[in-house]
Every structure is written in structure tokens, then in C-alpha cells.
Amino acid sequence: MRSPDIARAAEPGQFVMIGFGLDTPGVFMLPRPFSIGWRSNDGRLGILLRVFGQGTRRMSVLERGDRILLLGPLGRPFRTGAERPICCVAGGVGLAPFLFLVGEARAAGHDVTLLYGERSAPYVFDPALIRELTGGVAQIWTEDGSAGSRGLVTQGIDPDDDVLLLACGPTLMLRAVAAFARENGCDLQVSVEEYMACGVGTCQGCVVPGADGRWIKSCTEGPVFDSRELTWPT
Amino acid sequence: MRSPDIARAAEPGQFVMIGFGLDTPGVFMLPRPFSIGWRSNDGRLGILLRVFGQGTRRMSVLERGDRILLLGPLGRPFRTGAERPICCVAGGVGLAPFLFLVGEARAAGHDVTLLYGERSAPYVFDPALIRELTGGVAQIWTEDGSAGSRGLVTQGIDPDDDVLLLACGPTLMLRAVAAFARENGCDLQVSVEEYMACGVGTCQGCVVPGADGRWIKSCTEGPVFDSRELTWPT
């Protein structure tokens, strides 16, 4: 995808809304949010696409040259301010923002590790691409051991209380990481996923439960939150 | 389009319903009727496509290998039974059925002419294709004379009362041909166009005014009618 403006402004953890516009005959689709997966100096943007339903299925058959509508970069990025070790925990397509982040964080001198979990080998995104974008700091985990280490990705987290944990993935994984962070006193930022319509704060559709009992819009206040800003079911 | 069954069974004047099925994410379109324009021995079918609105716009961007849903051959064909001279009068995309018919009728030993009218040159379908399919019996007319003869295609009709007139095109043209046939005592069959949903007689959506005051389904009773079966506004 080409969009020099978005590519220039993007920060890891931010997302874009990808839509099909209103001009295609017979087609109506809301745009879908996608984490920015990488960017190039010539203004290209990359995302990781996993087909779930209607929207991603349609996107999966797009061809070079097809026109899409891109809105972004949106949302608040990961905040990796101070120079401290970073451990990224990715579940499934939650890998996407970390492909972007690891490169940037390494360039900024951070010590980064990336734990990337999937159910089994067929789900694992192209290891060569991952290596290229992350410089080989990624450790792959699968639940059945069919690729990388066997087990849940959360088992790979090193309980070093100085580490900054960043997590993106399925809700159950996020909960496990949040529990881990609480027990070990680590800082944790999570990138959450909730259905979105507008992506820019107008529809109030994308809320997640805030720690103060209010619903918080994940498109403008998130998608990246300090885990303490949210309510975690216990 | 490949469909050996339809290609084998097709007769000139019949049509196919072309649809996109129900599986394309985010897309809902009713199928659209198209006259069969030609067929090949290896089971291919051709249509002439002119972009009017949503459906034809979408069809115009189909590529080789895209899947469509074809239903046909449908409707009653032209009936050119006895060996007598045939004069086909085509307006715009109404040319389509005659591309098919002229070849078949010539092979069956009929003496056929084809008058094909358009507003102006840019609208005229590929003359080489027309020549190839009709063996050069087509005379092109344009309203502004920018291609072929100048004037309305109906001016080209030879008032020979033995001729069988066949017409397909815009309603105003059909009316003019019907008036001509009445005045000159010619037999006339017209292929009409009315919005369709099912194409097979179940929805009762495609009616045209019958001579007996009833509405007649154009998909199963037509699209080709003897002009005397219909009511013509006077």
C-alpha cells in the first residue's frame, strides 16, 4: 500500500482503517482496522492480513493496482520512552505492530525481544519476513510444538521486573499477560481489538472497559493502553 | 463465458441471466439478463456488454477466470420458420441477438439483412466483430452520420411486405418499427427489455402489456413477441 503521508507519520502500535470506498457497484463494507506492520522509505505501508470473515476475505483477493481507501495513522502508539529492555508478546495477527516496533526500537538502542505465539505451524506468518523485519529477535511458540517452542507464548516471558511488556493478541492471551504483569510488578502496555466503525472517535462504537468503570474508545484513547487503564476480568 | 450446455441449446433471441452468486463478501446483486450474442463449438458464449448502471459496471471489470453464475438459455427465441427474407432492426445493444441470429439464419439459407443503429460513432460496437459474425450483411446507421448512414435505423427498412421484421432495441425504436409494420402489413417480432429478477417465471417482475389487457411475463413468454401480442401506445 502506498501512502507517503501515513508512512512518514506512523508510529508503532498505530493503525490504519482500510476500506473500499463507496463507488464499487453492489459493494458496501465498513472499513476495517489494521495495525501498521512496516513502512518503507518510499512511502509504502505493510500490514499482516489474516482472513477471519467478510472484510478480510475481500481484502485477501485484492490485487496490485486495486484502489482502497486508507485512513491513518490512527490511535495512540506504544510508548517506549525510557531506554529499558522491552519484551513484546504477540499472539497470532497481534504480531503485526511488533514487526514495526522491533525495528524502530532496536534502531533507538532498546534491548528488545519478541515472543510470537500461534496455535500450530500452518498459522505462523512467513519466518523469513519476520527475521528480516525484526533482525532475528523473534522467538516462535506454537501450542502443539509444530513450529518453534512448544507451549503458550506467555510461558516465554522472563520475569524481570525492569522489563517493559508490550502485548497484542487475543483477549485470553492479553489477560494472561496482564495477570503476569500484575504478579511480577511489570509495566505492561496492551494493544486491544474491538469492532470499529469510524476509527476516528465519532461513532463511540469501539469501547473497552476502563479501570474507572467508564467505557473508553479504543480508536482514539487506544488501541494501546497501559494495562492499568483497563478493567481485567478476574 | 464457458457453458457447453447453454451453448448447445441456445437459439437466437434467447437470453442468459448473469449473476455473481451469493458468496462474494459484501456483494449483493441481482442477476441481469443478456441476449446471447454468439456461441462457439467448444462451448463458449458471447454477449455484447454496454455499461448502463451498477450491474453492467460491475460486469465490465470482470477478468478472465472470474466466476459468474449463468442461467440459461432462457425465454422464447425468434421464430424464423419459413424461408422468407428477414430484416433485422437493431438499436444499440439490441444488436446482440442478431449477431447470433444472422449467422444461423444465413446457414439455414435465409436472405438476411441487418440494420444497426446508434446515436453516433463512439457507440458503435466493433465493426470487425460485427462483420465476422454476420458475414457483412450489417448496415450501420448513426443519428448524426458519424458512422455509416445518417439517420434513424428505421429509415433503412425496405417496405417489402413479404419480409419478416425482427427488432430489438430501445422502446422508442420498437414503437417506430411496430408502426411501420402495421402500416406496411409486415410480420414483426420484437425482443423487449423489462427489469427482471428471476428470469425463469417465478417472480412475475418482468411484465409487459399484452394485447389482451393482461400483463405478460417477458422472461418466459418473451423476450421475443409477435408485435400483435403486445399493446403499443398510440
Place this chain on the structure above:
Amino acid sequence: MADLSQQLFGVEFQSPVLLASGTCGYGEEYADLIPLDELGGLVTKAVSVEPRRGNPPHRVSETPGGMINAIGLENVGLDAFVADKLPWLRTNLQRAHVFVNVVGWTEDDFAEVVGRLDGEDGFLGFEINVSCPNVTGGTLFGTDERALGGLVRRLRASTGRPLVVKLTPNVPDVGVYARICEEGGADGLSAINTFPGMLVDVERRCPVIGNVSGGVSGPAILPMGVYLTWRAASSCSLPIMGIGGIRNAEDALQYILAGSSLVQVGTASFVDPQASVTVHEGIGQYLDRHGVERLTELVGSVEIPPRPPDPAAG
């Protein structure tokens, strides 16, 4: 494979999938295209006492995600239906069940069709189309509580056959009408009929549809149909046929989970004549995949979260 059959209206339905009224003619028209007798059944085009010419063209047009139609209840009339259409149904459908869609403009109209057909063979029961104006009251039967109650009681008295009322969507609370039908003695409900709609041809500055307005159907109305089915199912205990926008098994299962026992496929058959067959097969696959042995276990099984729904959506 899982068991898709259900005992309903005193008979066995081998499949939960029927063809919706007005979209399958009187059956015959689709006989070459799909294995009709393997479906749950079909609902005929509306039958009225007298034949009806119907509306001028255009009668159908596409709308975003759906279509609009104003056929005008064109039909052959009661006599011709008995003489020309019923025999085909009787002869050709052994396992698929037929409902006759009945329409009228007075209570007497309806009662005449029901009374006359009651003694005939070749169909199971009646689907009463109340989305038509009541010439006595000036409203639609289906949006007038008193008129609807009176009609259902009157028809109940004229037939022992399954009597299904097809609900109209444009009412404030469809549950009220569901209960009226139940109290009047109906055996089941169909939910839902089309939504009133209109298209304007902006180039010619006139309505696209010859009748000016028409009924909107197709996928566009799916969420409304599921909602109204859920409301109807929550308001009475009659079996329901869910209708509106069903294209595939997932759509049908939304209706079934929301509370319908059977479903009807309408507009989708125009797009793909095999749609009803695909829906049937897909439901079977779903049951197998989820280890559900009988379809009946799913009917109305949607789990509603404890919090009372706030109708103030928006």
C-alpha cells in the same frame, strides 16, 4: 449426519428450509432447477378469490443489498389455482410441504379462499398474508390489532389445517401482533414480510417502480428479520418461520437461534436458484461440526446476556 427433521404442524418436515411466497411461483417454475421435493417445502404465490392483474412495470428493481418489488399480488385466482396449480403440487411433491399464501381485502375474501381450499388435496396449510389493505378499516390487516384478531378467529373457525400468519414488519412491537395471532388460534407465524420502500429515478424524476412504492426484501433486511423473529418468539409460543434476507446457512441459523423452527428463502433464489439447497446442506454441516444431534436443540437457543437489553439503541 445430524437430524434436520422436525415435527411441526402435525407433520414431519424433512428440512427446515422452504421457499418463500412470491419467489417460487406455484412450484412448477422451479421444478427443473432444484430438487423441490427434498426441501422442507414451499409457500405459493398469494391466492385471492378473483384473479388479479397486478401492477404496471417496473415491478422489480435492485436496491442496496436487496431488491424492491411491487407485483401487486398478481395471481390466477382461486378457481384457476384449484384447477391448474394444485394438481401439479399434489402430484409432484410427496415430502415437501406446501403452504398456500392467502390474500384478501375483506375478512370475507380470506374466509372464502380458506374455506374453498380446505377440502382440497395437495397442500398442508395456509399462510395468511396480512400485509394488504383492509378495505373496511383503511389500514393493513397486519398493522391493526383489532382487524388482525378478528381475521385470525374467523379463519380459525373455517379450517382445521395449519394456519400460519405472516407478520408485517412496520409495527412498533411485533410481539403484540404475535400474541394476537396466538390468542386468535393461529398455529404458527411467518416473520417477516417486506418493508415498504421507494426508489426515485433521478434522471427521469419519477418513481422507478410503477406502483410508486413496493416491498424491500433481500439481505438488507436480514438484521430486522432476525430481530422481529426474536421478538415474536419471545412473545408467544407458536412455531415460527423466519424470513428475510437469508442467503446461506449462517443467515438461516441466525433465525433459528433467534427462535424460528423453519426458514424461508426468497430473494436469494433469484441470485442463485440453488440457494435453498445450499442453506439446507450448510445447516447440516454446521450441526455436524458443532456436535448437535438434532436441529430442534438449536431453535431459540441464542444465549441472551443477563443484562436487560436497552431498547434505546442509537
Place this chain on the structure above:
Amino acid sequence: MADLSQQLFGVEFQSPVLLASGTCGYGEEYADLIPLDELGGLVTKAVSVEPRRGNPPHRVSETPGGMINAIGLENVGLDAFVADKLPWLRTNLQRAHVFVNVVGWTEDDFAEVVGRLDGEDGFLGFEINVSCPNVTGGTLFGTDERALGGLVRRLRASTGRPLVVKLTPNVPDVGVYARICEEGGADGLSAINTFPGMLVDVERRCPVIGNVSGGVSGPAILPMGVYLTWRAASSCSLPIMGIGGIRNAEDALQYILAGSSLVQVGTASFVDPQASVTVHEGIGQYLDRHGVERLTELVGSVEIPPRPPDPAAG
């Protein structure tokens, strides 16, 4: 270029295109994306007396040809609206007009919002959202003739500002409600709000939407919106804002020809934030192409064929 301006509600609207309530926040959120002040205006998210938390997720989901939402009227409440939102509107919009969408659960609620805002600056008038339950009567204000009439009269007495009532679609005859609003003293109507709908997640066998049901919007409801606008326009003489599924100029012109003076763009802005601008530009091009000098000539100009429409579509 043709003249798109109109005199309505005592002011000039430079464009017939507004942004619909709930789809443009309080204006500010879209300020960077589109030239708000070049539009006809916008309608704010609903404002209630107290702040409202709104519904649990999921609050939005796609439907065939549209979307469903159950935000639950989440809003900052009257005080915060006056303190935090109105100032931005006052400062940043000079030519675009603002309607405040007002919601309540009793007549008093509505009257309190209207009464309190009446003296403030930064907006033109009120759009009364009656698609919410009347806790006194148990129905929606918008589907209860008595409750609606009472509410409109009460609010008319509390403000001299333009008072527009936003109609609810799920009623048998929207014309009846249009007349009630006119007789109660309303200055205009918005037609229409969303249709009640529901989606079921068949894998998890639960509703997709946290609130169970929600409101359906988007292109799917376009023909219904055009029809209801035409009915409302034929039943009263109030100016109408047409709403529902508008994506482009052609859709907007369908509403305008059917009788609406203004249009609101909602869901389409989510798909393309520029949608409202495109609609505005396209209307201008249409007028030029058709040699129409002023937009007002088109309002309600759809030519209805002489034959009386038969409401028995189907």
C-alpha cells in the same frame, strides 16, 4: 454553478447536506478530516440531562449493505455539553448550522435539555430523538401518538428555536406521526432514524451486539428512508431532513425529489469521511447538468403517475 442554498428555519443553508447525529460526534472529531464549515451543518450526538455510559461492546457491526449500532446514547450529559462541546461549535462553525440531538426518558428530561440550552449560543435548533423508550408509557415516544403529541407541544412551549422531530420508522403510517408533529408546533422533521435489528453470532450462539438489539443504518435502509420521507412530505407541510443510507448525490437526490429539503449523511461517512462533501458536489453537478437553477425547484418534485398507488405491494 447552480444555487444550492435554501432559506429554512429562518436562516440560510449554504448546502443541503448535513452530518447525521451519532456519526460526527460533536463536530470536533471530524474537523481535521473535512471542511465542516462548508456543509449545511451537522447534528450532534444525542444529549441527555445526565451523562450516559452507554452499552457494553460490541456496539457496532456490519450487516448486509449496512451496519447495526447500539451505542446506548452514550453522551457527556447536558452540563459537559455546554461547558466542553458547545464552545468549539460556536467558535469553529460560522456558516454550517448545528442541531442538537436531544434525548430523554420522560417529557421532563427533554424539556430540561431544551430549556437549558435555549439561551446558549453556538447552535441553531433542536432535533428531538424520539426513538427512545418513554419510561412513563412503556413505549417509544416515537411510536406512541399521544406521548409524541404531548412531547412536541411541551417542547414548543419551551423554545422559540427551530424544533425538528426525528421520526421513528417502525410505525404503520409515518404520515400520522408527521401530522402530529406539525399540529404540535414542530418546525421540521427528520426522516428517519435506524430500524431495530439483531445479529446472532452462530459460532458462539449469542447476540453479536452487547445490547442484543441495535439500530440498522446504511444503504440497506435507503429505499425505506426515501419511502418514509415521501409519505411524511405528502402528509404535512413541514420541511424535512431526509436520512438513511445516503452514499452519493444520486441517493441524496432521491430524498430531495421525494420531498426532503435537506439531507443527512451518516454511516457513509464511516466508509469515506469525504462522503458528505462528495454528495454536496454531486448535487451541484446534477443541477448544472439538468439546467436546474435552484435546488429548491427539485424539492418534492418527483412525478407520481396518475394511477393511485396500490399499497398492497408484494
